[in-house]
Amino acid sequence: MKLVEVRHPLIRHKLGLMRRAGISTKEFRELAGEVAALLTYEATKDLQTVEEHIEGWAGPLVVQRIKGAKITIVPILRAGLGMLPGVLDMIPAAKVSVVGLQRDEQTLKPIAYYEKLTGRMDERIALIVDPMLATAGTLVATVDMLKAAGCKHIKGLFLVAAPEGLRRIEAAHPDIEIYTAAIDERLNEHGYILPGLGDAGDKIFGTKQFPVS
Numbered sequence: 001m002k003l004v005e006v007r008h009p010l011i012r013h014k015l016g017l018m019r020r021a022g023i024s025t026k027e028f029r030e031l032a033g034e035v036a037a038l039l040t041y042e043a044t045k046d047l048q049t050v051e052e053h054i055e056g057w058a059g060p061l062v063v064q065r066i067k068g069a070k071i072t073i074v075p076i077l078r079a080g081l082g083m084l085p086g087v088l089d090m091i092p093a094a095k096v097s098v099v100g101l102q103r104d105e106q107t108l109k110p111i112a113y114y115e116k117l118t119g120r121m122d123e124r125i126a127l128i129v130d131p132m133l134a135t136a137g138t139l140v141a142t143v144d145m146l147k148a149a150g151c152k153h154i155k156g157l158f159l160v161a162a163p164e165g166l167r168r169i170e171a172a173h174p175d176i177e178i179y180t181a182a183i184d185e186r187l188n189e190h191g192y193i194l195p196g197l198g199d200a201g202d203k204i205f206g207t208k209q210f211p212v213s
């Protein structure tokens with residue numbers, strides 16, 4: 001499985017700010033969008049371009065245009081919505097395919113409750129976005145969903161990933177690509193990533209926060 005930990009100084013700085021206890025909803029949201037944009041830049045490096053002949057201000061010239069790659073962004077509700085604006089800043093014309101999954105707090109198994117994919121998934125590159133890859137139950141179920149819809153080219157963008165989850169997704173779906181701002185140490189007994197970010201959904205939406213360590 002292609003796994004890229006994007007160790008760019010801007011990303012490391014912004015992620016460091018996100019890890020502070022007591023960060024405000026506004027700050028967390030802004031930083032989630034900014035890191036998502038930087039991850040998108042990295043994850044789209046291999047898009048192919050073609051030459052296009054245009055009329056420029058000083059005469060004809062040849063420019064580059066992205067070669068017919070159709071992209072759909074796949075935010076996983078709810079926390080994935082926090083990364084969506086940053087990804088759309090980079091790819092404003094992308095179609096958005098929303099999926100909704102929530103982890104059961106006891107079993108840690110994902111419960112799927114929503115799926116609205118755009119058309120022609122078999123022709124598209126899917127960019128899954130979710131801040132946290134913990135046990136990977138949510139990601140495995142999402143990739144299952146996308147493959148069932150015919151999707152063949154899948155990339156996942158995460159703010160933080162746990163080694164346990166990375167091993168699980170590699171075993172289940174070795175053909176996908178993962179881009180993450182950080183590979184953290186481990187999961188705690190509640191399935192939260194350490195040092196992690198805490199509950200990313202709660203931080204993005206300003207809902208209640210549990211002590212989890």
Ligand SMILES: O=P(O)(O)OC[C@H]1O[C@H](OP(=O)(O)OP(=O)(O)O)[C@H](O)[C@@H]1O
Binds near residue numbers: 079080102134191201
């Ligand atoms: O890798 P896993 O162990 O499956 O955990 C990761 C999932 O947990 C969080 O979502 P959560 O279930 O809290 O839903 P929310 O976004 O609605 O808060 C997170 O945003 C991921 O989707």
Ligand SMILES: O=c1cc[nH]c(=O)[nH]1
Binds near residue numbers: 132193
């Ligand atoms: O650390 C974690 C794990 C799952 N979901 C989160 O929001 N944070």
Ligand SMILES: [Mg+2]
Binds near residue numbers: 079
């Ligand atoms: Mg949550």
